[in-house]
Amino acid sequence: MSNYGELTPVQREELLCEELKTFKKLKKKCISVDMTRGRPSKEQLEIAMPMLKEAGGYNYITEAGDARNYGELAGIKSARELFAELFEVKSDEVIVFDGSSLDIMYNLVQFAMQFGVLGGVPWNKLEKVKFICPAPGYDRHFSICENFGIEMITVPMKEDGPDMNLVELLVSNDESVKGMWCVPKYSNPTGAVYSDKTVARIANLKPAAKDFRVFWDNAYMVHGLYANDDKLKNIFDLTKKTDNANMVYELASTSKITFAGSGVAALATSAENVADLLKKMFFKQINPNKVNQVMHVNFLKNKDNVKRIMSLHADILRPKFELLETRLKDAFGDCQEVKWSTPKGGYFVSLDVKECAKRVVALAAEAGVKFTAAGSTYPYMQDDSDSNIRIAPSVPSLAEMDFAIDVLVCAIKIALFEKR
Numbered sequence: 001m002s003n004y005g006e007l008t009p010v011q012r013e014e015l016l017c018e019e020l021k022t023f024k025k026l027k028k029k030c031i032s033v034d035m036t037r038g039r040p041s042k043e044q045l046e047i048a049m050p051m052l053k054e055a056g057g058y059n060y061i062t063e064a065g066d067a068r069n070y071g072e073l074a075g076i077k078s079a080r081e082l083f084a085e086l087f088e089v090k091s092d093e094v095i096v097f098d099g100s101s102l103d104i105m106y107n108l109v110q111f112a113m114q115f116g117v118l119g120g121v122p123w124n125k126l127e128k129v130k131f132i133c134p135a136p137g138y139d140r141h142f143s144i145c146e147n148f149g150i151e152m153i154t155v156p157m158k159e160d161g162p163d164m165n166l167v168e169l170l171v172s173n174d175e176s177v178k179g180m181w182c183v184p185k186y187s188n189p190t191g192a193v194y195s196d197k198t199v200a201r202i203a204n205l206k207p208a209a210k211d212f213r214v215f216w217d218n219a220y221m222v223h224g225l226y227a228n229d230d231k232l233k234n235i236f237d238l239t240k241k242t243d244n245a246n247m248v249y250e251l252a253s254t255s256k257i258t259f260a261g262s263g264v265a266a267l268a269t270s271a272e273n274v275a276d277l278l279k280k281m282f283f284k285q286i287n288p289n290k291v292n293q294v295m296h297v298n299f300l301k302n303k304d305n306v307k308r309i310m311s312l313h314a315d316i317l318r319p320k321f322e323l324l325e326t327r328l329k330d331a332f333g334d335c336q337e338v339k340w341s342t343p344k345g346g347y348f349v350s351l352d353v354k355e356c357a358k359r360v361v362a363l364a365a366e367a368g369v370k371f372t373a374a375g376s377t378y379p380y381m382q383d384d385s386d387s388n389i390r391i392a393p394s395v396p397s398l399a400e401m402d403f404a405i406d407v408l409v410c411a412i413k414i415a416l417f418e419k420r
């Protein structure tokens with residue numbers, strides 16, 4: 001479909017009538033497809049079922065004692081070692097938690113608000129706390145900020161990461177800028193991978209706030225769709241050479257490796273931060289779910305085996321992403337008004353339809369296909385150009401995807417014709 005702007009009003013009217021007829025037919029099929037969130041499909045969840053089946057036979061006696069009993073606040077040694085291998089850091093720079101990295105991020109912000117960072121002033125004693133939010137970005141990061149009354153500064157997300165000129169300017173001139181969200185690999189939702197240059201510029205930031213923290217949410221670090229996974233530069237290798245040795249919190253979990261929300265999550269950061277956090281965590285908990293950690297270590301084993309498991313996930317996910325790409329290209333390959341990302345990993349495709357996102361999402365919902373609310377990928381739900389739609393292709397079957405794409409394509413065309 002070529003540019004809609006080039007059509008005459010009569011042609012547009014005719015095409016709109018045709019699309020409305022197609023829409024009516026699609027609606028009549030009464031199929032429901034949910035593409036709101038990046039969840040693993042049932043087929044993917046089955047991959048980790050042997051872990052549960054074999055769990056009774058695992059050895060729960062670790063070097064430190066019985067994993068079924070109290071102790072080891074930072075997680076069991078073998079789990080710390082496994083995540084250290086994945087993060088490419090030392091195991092004393094890792095804490096292994098329970099099932100959710102979002103929970104860790106929330107706690108890190110809460111600790112900073114209530115107690116301060118490494119002996120600094122608690123953030124909630126300050127007049128203003130601001131976070132840099134690359135957008136489109138992950139809605140739940142923005143929700144954490146909203147929850148704590150942290151002011152969000154939107155920074156455009158580009159193909160190689162956030163607009164670093166703007167980030168450097170903001171971070172180095174404003175002491176109330178205390179944090180920055182980053183999803184550096186297969187970013188949610190654009191799928192962008194931060195370039196080496198971007199990682200280096202982040203590592204070498206000169207924050208006005210000494211307690212500025214980068215939340216390096218590496219949720220998709222092993223989630224490539226193809227054999228030649230993109231390589232993300234190790235930010236700690238760079239920060240260790242600067243004054244920013246304590247600046248980065250790296251997060252990940254096995255939510256999309258084993259079970260979502262019921263896996264294990266981990267934090268990598270400087271040994272100094274680890275010690276400080278453990279002191280704070282002491283009042284909260286005696287230890288994480290170590291039985292689950294033993295199960296995960298036995299099942300996941302090491303980085304090579306994690307890669308093998310992730311290739312099974314990729315085999316399930318890849319055809320869905322490729323179907324979406326092919327169909328969008330067929331429908332809008334020549335159309336300047338519709339743009340989308342073609343990620344090589346992660347869980348999302350980011351679609352931009354200028355000034356039409358709300359209308360497209362509403363039309364799709366009317367025909368049974370649910371997308372995340374338009375605007376969700378921006379702080380305060382403020383997508384000024386009403387363009388961005390996050391598509392999560394993981395859950396539907398290929399047949400459901402086919403239907404969902406029919407609906408999406410039809411909804412986009414209707415919205416574009418109506419706009420004119």
Ligand SMILES: Cc1ncc(COP(=O)(O)O)c(C=O)c1O
Binds near residue numbers: 038103183219261265
């Ligand atoms: C970027 C990002 N971080 C974190 C999460 C949530 O991870 P967890 O299940 O470990 O809380 C998601 C889930 O979609 C995500 O996309």
